Amino acid sequence: MFDLLDYATLKFVWWILVGVLLMGFAITDGMDMGVGVLLPFVARTDAERRIAINTVGPHWDGNQVWLITAGGAIFAAWPAVYAAAFSGFYMAMLLVLFALFFRPVGFDYRSKIDDTLWRSAWDWGLFVSGAVPALIFGVAFGNLLQGVPFHLDDMLRSHYQGSLLTALLPLLNPFALLAGVISLGMLTVHGALWLQLRADDPVASRARKTTVALAPVVALLFLGAGVWLWFGVDGFRVVSAPPHDAASNPLAKEVARVAHAWFDIYAVVPAAKAAPVAGVLGPIVAGLLASARRPGLGFVANAFGMVGIIGSAGLSMFPFIMPSSIDPRSSLTIWDAASSHFTLTVMFVAAAILLPIVLGYTIWCYARMWGRVTADQIEAQSHSAY
Amino acid sequence: MIDPNFVALSRWQFAGTALYHFLFVPLTLGLSWLLVIMETVYVMTGKEIYKDMTRFWGKLFGINFALGVTTGLTMEFQFGTNWSYYSHYVGDVFGAPLAIEGLMAFFLESTFIGLFFLGWDKLSKRQHLAVTFFTALGSNLSALWILVANGWMQNPVGAAFSPETMRMEMKSFADVFFNPVAQVKFVHTVAAGYVTGSLFVLGISAWHILKGRDLPFMRRSFAVAVGFGLASCLSVIVLGDESGYTLGDVQKVKLAAIEAEWHTEPAPAAFTLFGLPSQDKEETEDKIQIPWLMGVIATRSLDKPVEGLSELMVDHERRIRSGMIAYDGLMKIRGGDASPQTKALFDAHAKDLGYGLLLKQFTENPAQATDAEVKAAVKTTIPTVWPLFWSFRIMVGLGFLMLFVFAAGFWLNATNRLEENRWYLWLAVLAIPAPWIACETGWFVAEFGRQPWAIGEVLPTFLATSSLTTGDLIFSLAGFLTFYTLLLVIEIFLMQKYARLGPSSLGLGRYHHETKRALTMK
Ligand code: HEM
Numbered sequence: 001m002f003d004l005l006d007y008a009t010l011k012f013v014w015w016i017l018v019g020v021l022l023m024g025f026a027i028t029d030g031m032d033m034g035v036g037v038l039l040p041f042v043a044r045t046d047a048e049r050r051i052a053i054n055t056v057g058p059h060w061d062g063n064q065v066w067l068i069t070a071g072g073a074i075f076a077a078w079p080a081v082y083a084a085a086f087s088g089f090y091m092a093m094l095l096v097l098f099a100l101f102f103r104p105v106g107f108d109y110r111s112k113i114d115d116t117l118w119r120s121a122w123d124w125g126l127f128v129s130g131a132v133p134a135l136i137f138g139v140a141f142g143n144l145l146q147g148v149p150f151h152l153d154d155m156l157r158s159h160y161q162g163s164l165l166t167a168l169l170p171l172l173n174p175f176a177l178l179a180g181v182i183s184l185g186m187l188t189v190h191g192a193l194w195l196q197l198r199a200d201d202p203v204a205s206r207a208r209k210t211t212v213a214l215a216p217v218v219a220l221l222f223l224g225a226g227v228w229l230w231f232g233v234d235g236f237r238v239v240s241a242p243p244h245d246a247a248s249n250p251l252a253k254e255v256a257r258v259a260h261a262w263f264d265i266y267a268v269v270p271a272a273k274a275a276p277v278a279g280v281l282g283p284i285v286a287g288l289l290a291s292a293r294r295p296g297l298g299f300v301a302n303a304f305g306m307v308g309i310i311g312s313a314g315l316s317m318f319p320f321i322m323p324s325s326i327d328p329r330s331s332l333t334i335w336d337a338a339s340s341h342f343t344l345t346v347m348f349v350a351a352a353i354l355l356p357i358v359l360g361y362t363i364w365c366y367a368r369m370w371g372r373v374t375a376d377q378i379e380a381q382s383h384s385a386y
Numbered sequence: 387m388i389d390p391n392f393v394a395l396s397r398w399q400f401a402g403t404a405l406y407h408f409l410f411v412p413l414t415l416g417l418s419w420l421l422v423i424m425e426t427v428y429v430m431t432g433k434e435i436y437k438d439m440t441r442f443w444g445k446l447f448g449i450n451f452a453l454g455v456t457t458g459l460t461m462e463f464q465f466g467t468n469w470s471y472y473s474h475y476v477g478d479v480f481g482a483p484l485a486i487e488g489l490m491a492f493f494l495e496s497t498f499i500g501l502f503f504l505g506w507d508k509l510s511k512r513q514h515l516a517v518t519f520f521t522a523l524g525s526n527l528s529a530l531w532i533l534v535a536n537g538w539m540q541n542p543v544g545a546a547f548s549p550e551t552m553r554m555e556m557k558s559f560a561d562v563f564f565n566p567v568a569q570v571k572f573v574h575t576v577a578a579g580y581v582t583g584s585l586f587v588l589g590i591s592a593w594h595i596l597k598g599r600d601l602p603f604m605r606r607s608f609a610v611a612v613g614f615g616l617a618s619c620l621s622v623i624v625l626g627d628e629s630g631y632t633l634g635d636v637q638k639v640k641l642a643a644i645e646a647e648w649h650t651e652p653a654p655a656a657f658t659l660f661g662l663p664s665q666d667k668e669e670t671e672d673k674i675q676i677p678w679l680m681g682v683i684a685t686r687s688l689d690k691p692v693e694g695l696s697e698l699m700v701d702h703e704r705r706i707r708s709g710m711i712a713y714d715g716l717m718k719i720r721g722g723d724a725s726p727q728t729k730a731l732f733d734a735h736a737k738d739l740g741y742g743l744l745l746k747q748f749t750e751n752p753a754q755a756t757d758a759e760v761k762a763a764v765k766t767t768i769p770t771v772w773p774l775f776w777s778f779r780i781m782v783g784l785g786f787l788m789l790f791v792f793a794a795g796f797w798l799n800a801t802n803r804l805e806e807n808r809w810y811l812w813l814a815v816l817a818i819p820a821p822w823i824a825c826e827t828g829w830f831v832a833e834f835g836r837q838p839w840a841i842g843e844v845l846p847t848f849l850a851t852s853s854l855t856t857g858d859l860i861f862s863l864a865g866f867l868t869f870y871t872l873l874l875v876i877e878i879f880l881m882q883k884y885a886r887l888g889p890s891s892l893g894l895g896r897y898h899h900e901t902k903r904a905l906t907m908k
Contacts, residue, residue, distance in 0.1 A: 058504045061455065062497030069488030071462050076485040079477020079553070086466025086473070087852035093467050094862050101456050101869055105876070108452035112880055154720065156552045157471050163855040247550045339478045340548075340555040347482055354489040358497075361520075365497055368508055383893035384441070385504065 005348065007341040008244035014077040014344055015321075015334040017351055019314050021073055025066035026187065026306045028362075032060040034191015036103070036130025037184070039123055042195065042206040049123055050111060050378045050385060055198035057386040058369045060107060062362060076347050080156070080250065080337040081321050085140075088150045088160035091168040092136050099132035107386050130191075131184060138183025141313045142176030145262065146233055147325030152250055161326060175233060178225050179313075185218040186306050189283060193302055196295035200374045208290050211298065215287030219280045222309055226276060229316070235261025236323040236331060250336045255328035262316040272315045278308025388747050393848045395859040396468050399866065401833070403460050405826050406870055410454035412825050415529060415576055416583020416618070417447045418522035421502075422515075423610055429515050438897075439607055440518070441506070442889040443587060448503055449880050453873060455496070460866070468862075472840050472850035479545045479556045480535055480841075483563075487531035495524025529579070530572050537568025540836055541636045542844050547736055549719045554844060567636060570629045571832070577622040578828065581788060582821035584615025585814075588795060590885050592814035595805060599898040600888050605804070612799055616792040623785050627683060634684035634692065637842065640835035642695045643771045644778045645680055646670040649694040654681025660779070663771040668696055670775075695768050702741065702767040705843075706760055709742025711735045714753035740844040741767075747848055769837040777827040777834075784824040791817050 005013065035056050043049040056063075075082040086093055102125035110122035149161035149170070160167060192214070195207035234257045241253035265272050282305015289298035317323070323331040338344060378385050421440050428436035462484075465473050473481075498520040505514060538545075544561025545554045556562065591608040594600055633641040642648075646663040647655065648670065657680035661673030684692045715732030716739065744766060745752035748759040755763070791814060798804045804811070836842060840850035884891050890899035 054504070058500030059497075061500055062493060064455075065488060065492045065496050068459070068462050068492055069485065071466075072481065072485035072488040075465065075473060075477055076481030079474055079481055082466045082477060082481070083470035083473035083852075086463060087468070087470035087854065090467055090852070090854055090858055091861070093463055094865060097460060097463055098865055098869060100459055101873065104452040104455040105873060108448055109876065109880060112449075112884070156474055157853060158474070159853045164857050164861060167858075247548065249551060339481070340551070342559075343478045343482055343556045346556070346559045347485060350482075350486050350489060354486075354493075358489065358493045361494075362497055365501055368505065368513070369501065371508075381507070383891070384506070 004345055006245060007344070008335070010341065010344040010348060011244065011334050011338045013348060014073075014338060015314075015318075017348075018070065018073055018077060019311065021066060021070035023307050023310050025063075025070055026310060027190070027303045028063035028066055029060070030134070030187040030306065031190045031194045032056045032063055032103075033130035033134050034187045034189065035195060036106075036126040036191070037134065037188045038191050038195065038207065038210065039130075040127050042192070042210060043203050046116075046119060047375045047378060048203050049119070051199050051373045051375060052195060052203050053107065053110070053126070053386050054373045054378065055195060057107060059366065060103065062365070064103070073347070073351075077339055077344060078321065078332070078334075078337045079339060080158075080248070081332050084150055084152075084158040084160075084332060085148075085322055087158065088148060088167075089140060089143075089171070090160075091164065092140065092171055096133045096136050099129050102126060102129035111382075111386055130187070134184045134187045135180040138180035139171060139176045141183070142179030143171050143173075144317065144322060145179070145229065145313065146173070146175060147236065147257075147323040147328075147331075149326045150322075150324050150330065151327035152330040154251075156250070158330075175225075175228060178221065178228070182218060182221050182225060182309065185214060185221065186283065186302070186309060189215045189218055189286060190299070190302050190306065193286060193290060193295050193299040196290065197299060198371075198373055200372055208293070208295070211290040211295075212287050215283040215290070215302070218283040218305075222276075222279050222283075226312075229262055230260060233262065234259050235264070235316070236320055236328060237261040237264065238319065238333065241333075241335065244335045245341075246335075247340075248336045248338050250330055250332055253329065253331075253333075253336060255323070255331050257328060265315050265318050275308045275311035275315050278304050279312050280305075280308075282306065282308055388848050389856065390747075390848075392854070392856050392859065393851055395856060395863065396851045396854075397847065399468060399859060399863050400464060402863075403457065403464065403866055403870075404833075405829060406874075407454070407457040407461055408825060408829055409822060409874075410450050410457060411529075412575075412579035412582035412821065413450045413586055414447070414454050414525050415579025416581065416614075417443060417450070417586065418518075418525050418583075419580065420583050420587055420610060420614060421447060422519050422522050423614065424607075425515050425518050427610075429511050435603060435606065438889050438892060438894065439603060439610075441892055442603075443607070444502065445884055445891060446586075446590075446881060449877060449884065451499065453877050456873065457870070468852050468854070468859075469840070469850050470852035472845065474553060475845050475850070476542075476545075476554045476841055478551075479542070479554055479562060480538060482556065482559070483531045483535040483538070487528050487535075491524050491528035491531055493524075495521055495528060498524065526576055529576050533572040533575055534563055534565065534568045536832075537565045537571050538562055539840065540571075540832070540842050541565055541567040542841050547739060547844075549716050549732065552720070554841070566632050570625065570632045574622060574625040574629050574828075577618050577625055578821065578825050580618035581615060581622050582825065584611045584618055585788060585791070585817060585821050587611035588615060588791070589815050589818035592811040593885075594888055596808060596811045596815070600890075603889055603897070608795070608804070609799055612792060612795040615788075616796050619785070619789045619792050623789065626782070626785065630683050631686060637835070638693050639695070639698055639768055640774075640831075641684060642693060642698060643769050643774045643835055644831060645684075645692070646673075646771050646775045647680070647692060647694045648696055650691050650697045651694065653685070653691040654678045654688045655684070655692040656680055657683065658775075661775070663775050665771055695771075699764050699767060703760065703764045705738045705741040706744060706763050706767075708735045708738035709740065710745070710753050710755060710760075711742075712739040713742035713745075713751075717753065737843075740839070740841075740846065743849055744838065744846050746846070766838050769835055774831055774835050777830045781824045781827040781831065784820045784827075788817065788820055788824070791820075 043052040106122045106126040192207040192211040196204045237258045239254040239256050286298040286302035319333040321332050424436050425440040498517045501517045543565050544558040545556050548555050588611040591604040594604040648668045656675040656677045659674045661670040663670045712735035718728050742752045744763045745755045749755050840847040890897040
């Protein structure tokens with residue numbers, strides 16, 4: 001079993017797998033977050049809001065596990081990244097966490113008390129718990145692309161520059177905010193497409209208008225971010241490093257900051273261009289399909305778009321995961337931040353067995369719960385529905 | 387240099403958020419199986435009342451579950467945010483069970499839970515029962531994996547330190563999984579959860595019976611809970627004893643601290659029922675002892691001694707000195723010294739490296755530590771005894787109290803004399819907090835008793851933190867305090883509201899508050 005795949009291949013496979021988990025998160029939980037963002041706007045009366053909430057009600061919790069598992073997988077596969085990123089982005093992580101607090105309780109508690117103030121407070125809670133993480137995840141990617149101010153000492157302990165506001169505010173720079181808005185936008189479009197599929201009117205038709213207006217903007221902003229990345233953000237390039245199958249030691253390599261280095265991959269592997277192309281076309285096609293009242297296909301198109309956008313960010317940085325702006329040598333790459341060969345193998349076997357099972361029962365659950373959520377249904381189940 | 391205040395704040399935050407998380411976990415673990423039992427009876431007999439029971443207790447389950455999810459997220463993030471050196475140092479081993487927990491358990495539990503609440507009309511009876519079952523299975527599997535991870539912190543088997551990568555690396559997954567500590571912890575912890583779930587249902591049913599409301603519903607609920615609870619409570623005690631036995635094997639310091647055994651006594655050792663442990667004098671004053679008991683529990687024999695803390699500390703001093711050599715070797719290797727002698731020397735002392743690292747709180751370079759620093763480090767190798775001694779006794783005492791509650795309830799119920807024994811019903815209501823207190827003190831014993839280690843004999847707690855500032859920690863602590871207080875107030879408000887309403891909250895028109903209203907309307 002333990003020579004299943006050689007070490008270098010496994011490191012690469014885990015880069016793909018973490019990517020898959022993040023994309024899985026965007027496609028499933030991203031849609032719930034999008035619904036949360038839209039909730040106060042596309043659903044106005046209590047009945048409408050309950051319709052919107054119950055389109056994701058049975059699934060949001062399972063969907064959120066994509067995020068949790070992505071966190072767990074980063075811990076297991078890239079402990080150095082988990083350590084440096086989670087502690088470095090301390091304030092941002094806390095904001096995400098505090099925002100996420102409102103989700104489980106928002107869904108479960110909102111309709112348990114029949115009081116307007118109570119319910120609208122939770123509606124805004126659901127809004128925050130969708131909007132803040134969506135924004136901050138994008139901001140995080142925006143900062144990774146620019147390099148993050150941390151370094152590793154000789155015991156491989158990571159140190160981040162700044163604390164409290166001096167750590168948080170620099171994260172909110174214009175490029176990172178643009179990335180944040182792209183992330184927020186794409187998840188909102190995704191949620192809107194879901195509402196068109198599963199909610200009754202007028203929620204669905206309002207969601208359609210939102211999609212038609214917002215989806216092209218997402219494509220445009222993504223394109224704009226690409227241009228900015230080319231002209232305004234220096235990439236990182238590995239100058240020399242131990243072989244890919246060497247034991248993980250980030251400090252053994254040399255790294256340089258080079259203009260346009262984030263576009264290296266597209267020259268070396270032309271097929272990689274598919275990612276940014278999908279990132280631009282996905283949302284545009286999704287918007288067109290929405291206006292043609294084909295939200296099912298639109299949902300698929302937007303999912304491709306998100307895979308393209310997340311994929312572009314990952315590919316551009318390849319093999320970097322977390323470049324360091326103050327000590328480039330400390331940058332973490334997929335070759336030197338990974339777990340041991342043995343652990344990656346164990347985890348690979350676990351993922352290969354478990355992920356298909358998860359996908360299988362997840363699809364079963366969606367299939368069983370399929371159908372448009374209507375006001376009559378909510379009325380009939382007012383004691384049990386969310 | 388290490389700032390003790392910063393370390394203390396990090397520990398307070400972890401302990402606080404973990405204990406808070408564990409207010410919700412045990413109820414999920416236990417109540418989920420009770421729901422499976424109730425629903426199985428429904429599917430087998432077709433009696434609607436069992437469906438109503440599943441749905442009503444399921445509602446309370448949901449109120450609790452929401453906070454379990456909320457606070458669990460914190461735990462998933464917190465190793466990285468606040469214990470980043472820990473994450474780097476042991477992620478290769480510790481991360482694996484956490485990731486598998488996500489893939490195998492969280493997905494299962496969380497994907498099906500939504501259908502449990504919202505799928506009654508969309509699923510067949512059997513499908514819905516399967517959904518309930520998978521939810522319960524998922525939550526219990528999650529306990530399994532997290533306790534494999536926790537067991538490894540207590541007893542880090544199946545791994546070795548690598549000087550090249552400056553971290554622990556997994557060598558055998560089977561050893562990590564079949565770690566004896568993980569196994570005993572898993573069964574003791576889930577049994578504790580079953581006790582919690584049972585007492586919750588038992589106490590609330592007793593309250594309704596006292597009020598004479600929805601009697602057929604509440605009597606049946608009581609009967610299910612008392613049977614499951616009695617079996618679970620017996621298990622938790624037997625398995626707790628097993629935990630104690632395992633400690634005698636692999637965590638001698640913790641066991642000696644729990645028992646306030648300062649000095650090795652001639653076998654078989656006496657068990658100190660009560661006493662006043664004093665850390666300075668290394669004595670327990672005013673103690674009441676039961677001869678032989680301790681030796682029997684900890685060694686299952688009459689001739690093996692239980693080692694005392696002072697004797698253990700003598701050994702720790704030896705290991706600290708050996709750890710200094712290991713540290714010296716490590717620094718040489720990392721500095722580029724590739725000679726076989728250095729490697730051989732390091733390998734010979736590698737298992738004491740953790741002890742060498744304990745010196746880091748007193749000196750930058752443990753290899754050069756003075757005698758005074760070594761002595762000071764030795765003092766830190768045992769936890770503070772009195773809180774352990776007492777919290778252990780609270781857990782065990784409550785265990786026997788609950789055993790009485792379940793046994794008496796079982797008997798009264800079997801002989802059909804429940805309603806006339808109001809004192810008993812009140813006792814059952816008042817006992818509701820007991821399992822929570824036992825669980826929290828249990829965790830306190832397990833984790834405080836692990837000190838000074840984050841990873842037993844491998845990584846000291848004070849080194850395991852992130853490189854944050856005290857200001858960062860004050861901010862996050864304030865945030866947690868605010869949100870967690872708010873959430874707890876809301877949760878308790880909803881929980882007691884729905885618990886009091888009883889099955890009338892289902893809106894089916896056939897329970898106490900609804901029929902009463904219907905009567906007055908006539
Ligand atoms: C009555 C006899 C009991 C005994 C002899 C006992 C023994 C123990 C021991 C030795 C530990 C520490 C294990 C370690 O650190 O590795 C422990 C932990 C714990 N106990 Fe108990 N216990 C008893 C009852 C209970 C009850 C009634 C509950 C709750 C309903 C409970 C809940 C826990 C929990 C949650 C932990 C922490 C997890 C763990 O370490 O297993 N215990 N117990």
